[in-house]
Amino acid sequence: MSVRSYIEAITMALDEEMDRDQNVFVLGEDVGKRGGVFQATKGLYEKYGELRVMDTPLAESAIAGVGIGASLYGLRPVAEMQFSDFMLPAANQIISEAAKMRYRSNNDWSAPLTIRAPFGGGVHGGLYHSQSMEAIFANIPGLKIVIPSTPYDAKGLLKASIRDNDPVLFFEHKRAYRLLKGEVPETDYVVPLGKADVKREGTDVTVITYGLMVHHVLNAAQRLAEQGISTHVLDLRTIYPLDKESIISAAQKTGKVLLVTEDTKEGSVLSEVAAIIAENCLFELDAPIKRVAAPDAPAMPYAGPLEQAFMVKPEQIEQAIQDLAEF
Amino acid sequence: MIQKMKQTAQVTNRHRALGLTDQDVLSMYENMLKARRVDERLWLLNRAGKIPFVVSCQGQEAAQVGAAFGLNRDKDYVAPYYRDYGFVFAWGMTIREMMLNNFAKAEDPNSGGRQMPGHFGYRKLRMLSHSSPVTTQNPHAVGIALAAKIKGDDIVSFVTFGEGSSNQGDFHEAANFAAVHKLPVIFMCENNHYAISVSLKKQVACAHISDRAIGYGMYGESFDGNDPLAAYAAVKKAADRAHRGEGPTLLEANGYRLMPHTSDDNDMTYRSKEEVDEAKKHDGVVTFAEYLRAIHVLTEDVEREMEERIRKEIDAATNDAEKAPFAEPDSVLHYVYEEKN
Numbered sequence: 140m141s142v143r144s145y146i147e148a149i150t151m152a153l154d155e156e157m158d159r160d161q162n163v164f165v166l167g168e169d170v171g172k173r174g175g176v177f178q179a180t181k182g183l184y185e186k187y188g189e190l191r192v193m194d195t196p197l198a199e200s201a202i203a204g205v206g207i208g209a210s211l212y213g214l215r216p217v218a219e220m221q222f223s224d225f226m227l228p229a230a231n232q233i234i235s236e237a238a239k240m241r242y243r244s245n246n247d248w249s250a251p252l253t254i255r256a257p258f259g260g261g262v263h264g265g266l267y268h269s270q271s272m273e274a275i276f277a278n279i280p281g282l283k284i285v286i287p288s289t290p291y292d293a294k295g296l297l298k299a300s301i302r303d304n305d306p307v308l309f310f311e312h313k314r315a316y317r318l319l320k321g322e323v324p325e326t327d328y329v330v331p332l333g334k335a336d337v338k339r340e341g342t343d344v345t346v347i348t349y350g351l352m353v354h355h356v357l358n359a360a361q362r363l364a365e366q367g368i369s370t371h372v373l374d375l376r377t378i379y380p381l382d383k384e385s386i387i388s389a390a391q392k393t394g395k396v397l398l399v400t401e402d403t404k405e406g407s408v409l410s411e412v413a414a415i416i417a418e419n420c421l422f423e424l425d426a427p428i429k430r431v432a433a434p435d436a437p438a439m440p441y442a443g444p445l446e447q448a449f450m451v452k453p454e455q456i457e458q459a460i461q462d463l464a465e466f
Numbered sequence: 467m468i469q470k471m472k473q474t475a476q477v478t479n480r481h482r483a484l485g486l487t488d489q490d491v492l493s494m495y496e497n498m499l500k501a502r503r504v505d506e507r508l509w510l511l512n513r514a515g516k517i518p519f520v521v522s523c524q525g526q527e528a529a530q531v532g533a534a535f536g537l538n539r540d541k542d543y544v545a546p547y548y549r550d551y552g553f554v555f556a557w558g559m560t561i562r563e564m565m566l567n568n569f570a571k572a573e574d575p576n577s578g579g580r581q582m583p584g585h586f587g588y589r590k591l592r593m594l595s596h597s598s599p600v601t602t603q604n605p606h607a608v609g610i611a612l613a614a615k616i617k618g619d620d621i622v623s624f625v626t627f628g629e630g631s632s633n634q635g636d637f638h639e640a641a642n643f644a645a646v647h648k649l650p651v652i653f654m655c656e657n658n659h660y661a662i663s664v665s666l667k668k669q670v671a672c673a674h675i676s677d678r679a680i681g682y683g684m685y686g687e688s689f690d691g692n693d694p695l696a697a698y699a700a701v702k703k704a705a706d707r708a709h710r711g712e713g714p715t716l717l718e719a720n721g722y723r724l725m726p727h728t729s730d731d732n733d734m735t736y737r738s739k740e741e742v743d744e745a746k747k748h749d750g751v752v753t754f755a756e757y758l759r760a761i762h763v764l765t766e767d768v769e770r771e772m773e774e775r776i777r778k779e780i781d782a783a784t785n786d787a788e789k790a791p792f793a794e795p796d797s798v799l800h801y802v803y804e805e806k807n
Contacts, residue, residue, distance in 0.1 A: 193612075196642055201640060204604070205640070205643055208623075232605065235599050
């Protein structure tokens with residue numbers, strides 16, 4: 140066991156899977172010699188060579204589409220989109236092709252590729268290096284979407300994604316890369332897809348969230364515990380398809396639900412979480428479902444104060460939990 | 467470009483020099499004829515209200531069949547597009563399977579009735595599944611070639627698309643990727659001069675689609691799409707280059723779409739009957755038969771027998787497919803993801 144950063148956990152997962160299975164290979168922009176702009180593929184080019192750690196032309200649809208083709212041949216490609224904001228040119232390949240390959244061929248073909256993409260704000264990234272893209276892909280049956288919140292989960296979920304026989308979008312919070320550190324076993328373990336995880340047990344208020352927001356919520360819960368408020372925290376981990384059972388039982392646990400995302404509010408993944416709760420356990424709620432999210436503005440601006448104004452802040456989360464506790 | 471083959475004693479044997487036997491060219495013709503006769507039957511079935519939709523191959527059979535013969539039909543991977551009836555027959559799909567596909571029945575090997583007709587895909591034949599947004603299959607074909615290179619397998623990856631499709635970003639991204647990594651891909655554009663109603667001149671400003679090859683640093687060539695021997699020669703040469711590690715090739719088959727875009731289209735709203743009639747004079751199915759007759763390979767007996775064999779097979783396949791069951795309604799929920807037992 141050793142303490143690793145979130146990005147080191149990603150690199151470990153890639154390295155272990157490439158070592159374990161000759162069919163696993165990485166492709167993307169700057170993933171080779173440079174080791175990725177965030178260094179997620181650091182050292183892999185030297186270890187596995189340029190065919191298995193392939194620098195591609197700057198063309199996202201080809202990165203996804205060529206990855207799909209290689210997966211049809213029986214390989215397990217891990218395609219990197221340099222920033223999730225840049226993956227929209229690949230959206231047709233992801234939505235019309237990868238997600239529908241198994242279905243449209245009546246189970247004859249499948250596309251077991253993983254697409255990794257850094258997302259999220261708070262890094263002075265401006266409109267196009269800060270977005271949360273998950274909601275765009277979160278009503279596409281055939282796709283799985285994974286967003287880890289800790290280094291431990293990042294390694295285990297990435298390994299599970301690579302081994303999964305269907306296409307997986309794997310979003311990594313770029314601010315989490317070096318901010319979050321935690322115990323990551325050197326052993327070969329996987330964290331199952333499709334399962335949410337209770338990150339903190341509590342009795343007064345339930346918070347359902349994912350990604351970097353889990354970190355902010357846990358910090359808020361820690362502070363509120365000193366005031367006698369007990370917070371239950373559910374980390375979705377796989378945000379599509381959702382783990383409905385865990386969502387329902389987490390909501391039932393306290394009867395007061397706060398949903399937190401750094402994505403813009405309307406039509407976010409949490410809108411679906413709210414619908415699941417409303418459909419299944421409305422009468423067990425003691426307060427209206429509350430959401431904390433980014434404002435419905437196109438994307439976060441570059442200038443510091445504007446970026447701050449856009450971002451979900453830890454104080455907002457703390458206040459919302461407190462309001463619900465007192466409701 | 468278009469060779470006129472007259473039924474005269476002076477016609478010389480063109481296929482022997484390409485290494486093709488009389489049996490090979492007869493087999494080519496039979497596959498072309500199969501595609502034509504199946505296509506004709508599909509229009510009848512559509513107009514009789516038995517099938518809701520037809521997407522037609524007529525006019526493009528020669529290039530399709532010639533291309534298939536230029537590849538290794540036991541090893542290579544292919545991504546044919548929705549007009550490639552001639553190609554998929556030459557590649558091993560049966561008329562029965564084609565009819566099941568057009569009747570959208572459960573037994574259809576392409577998609578079990580999930581996709582519209584002509585959206586081919588057959589893993590047993592190393593034929594990729596394709597969708598309706600055009601040219602999305604091009605990057606897949608490149609991915610196949612890349613995977614084969616990583617695994618050290620000596621295969622060719624072949625993909626077709628229309629000239630309208632050659633304007634899509636995926637065409638460009640795939641071609642560039644394949645060229646940069648010198649991958650064994652053959653891109654074959656079936657230029658039928660129409661993207662639904664929009665004619666070639668409104669689609670591209672270059673003289674030939676194959677002219678685009680130079681921009682990618684790959685070899686490009688155009689050939690007469692009505693001549694299966696020209697298609698065979700061009701594809702064979704491209705495959706040889708691929709095997710030698712010389713990278714991808716962009717081919718262009720110059721042809722013509724004889725029928726409307728689909729059974730839902732009326733082509734007389736955008737082109738004239740005279741134009742279509744003129745194109746019919748160069749129809750590959752007709753001109754190749756003339757060639758084979760002139761060199762005494764397609765005798766009257768052989769031709770009659772061939773037509774009869776195909777007609778019987780189409781009759782039986784149509785009957786079978788019409789009677790075959792649709793997939794169970796519950797199956798609509800199956801195979802969204804892997805189903806583990």
